[in-house]
Amino acid sequence: MELQIRGRGIPVTDEIRQFADKRAARLDRLVGPVIDAKLELRADNNRAGPPITTAQLTIQTGRRLLRAEERDPEPLAAIDRAIDKLDRQIRRFHDRRAAGKARQSETIRTPAMPPEPDHLLDELEDDGVETDQRPGLVRTKRFLLKPMDVDEAIEQMELLGHDFYLFHNALENSLSVVYRRRDGSYGLLVPD
Numbered sequence: 001m002e003l004q005i006r007g008r009g010i011p012v013t014d015e016i017r018q019f020a021d022k023r024a025a026r027l028d029r030l031v032g033p034v035i036d037a038k039l040e041l042r043a044d045n046n047r048a049g050p051p052i053t054t055a056q057l058t059i060q061t062g063r064r065l066l067r068a069e070e071r072d073p074e075p076l077a078a079i080d081r082a083i084d085k086l087d088r089q090i091r092r093f094h095d096r097r098a099a100g101k102a103r104q105s106e107t108i109r110t111p112a113m114p115p116e117p118d119h120l121l122d123e124l125e126d127d128g129v130e131t132d133q134r135p136g137l138v139r140t141k142r143f144l145l146k147p148m149d150v151d152e153a154i155e156q157m158e159l160l161g162h163d164f165y166l167f168h169n170a171l172e173n174s175l176s177v178v179y180r181r182r183d184g185s186y187g188l189l190v191p192d
Helices: 014-031 075-105 119-123 150-160
Strands: 003-008 034-044 052-061 065-072 164-169 174-180 186-189
Touching: 003 014, 014 034, 014 052, 014 075, 034 075, 052 075, 065 075, 065 150, 075 150, 150 164, 150 174
Parallel strands: 003 034
Antiparallel strands: 034 052, 052 065, 164 174, 174 186
16 A cells, blocks of 8 residues: 655654554555555644644545544654554444344344444533534535445445445435434435
8 A cells, every 4th residue: 555645734754654654554454455545644733732643544445435533742653543543443344244244144133233432522522611602614524426325325434433424325316414323223314
């Protein structure tokens, strides 16, 4: 896998490049043929304390888009944690897919397990202070929409670790949203 590394506010040294290439090489055997692999390092300044490095790793395979983002004061630690997170996502996806195939062969279906708690929600919890101000838009992401079926959209959502996924529904020929329900099952929103 050829990893493209870009730094925003962080110089990309040979040490960082070698470390990232070495750590990302193990992902290559898990995801199959990689079309594009990018690592973006950003320096985020804190008011108190040292600057935080955000490592965002994005891998495009033939049909999948994998992404993980982690933060740490040390760039190498942020890279290491992002690669570990992506590794866990891939393994969890493969395990769920294998379990799904096993369930399809059974005659009695077991109820779906509730989704794992998202650690990102912990960071967004209300601190008990009431405010009338709503947070503004902090980030815009642009991505290419490829036509896919609902099962493929669910797989993408699980790989990304999100609770919803916007996609171009090939059957309806429109934009649709697949989402994870509280009971662990999935729902689909289709415009009328």
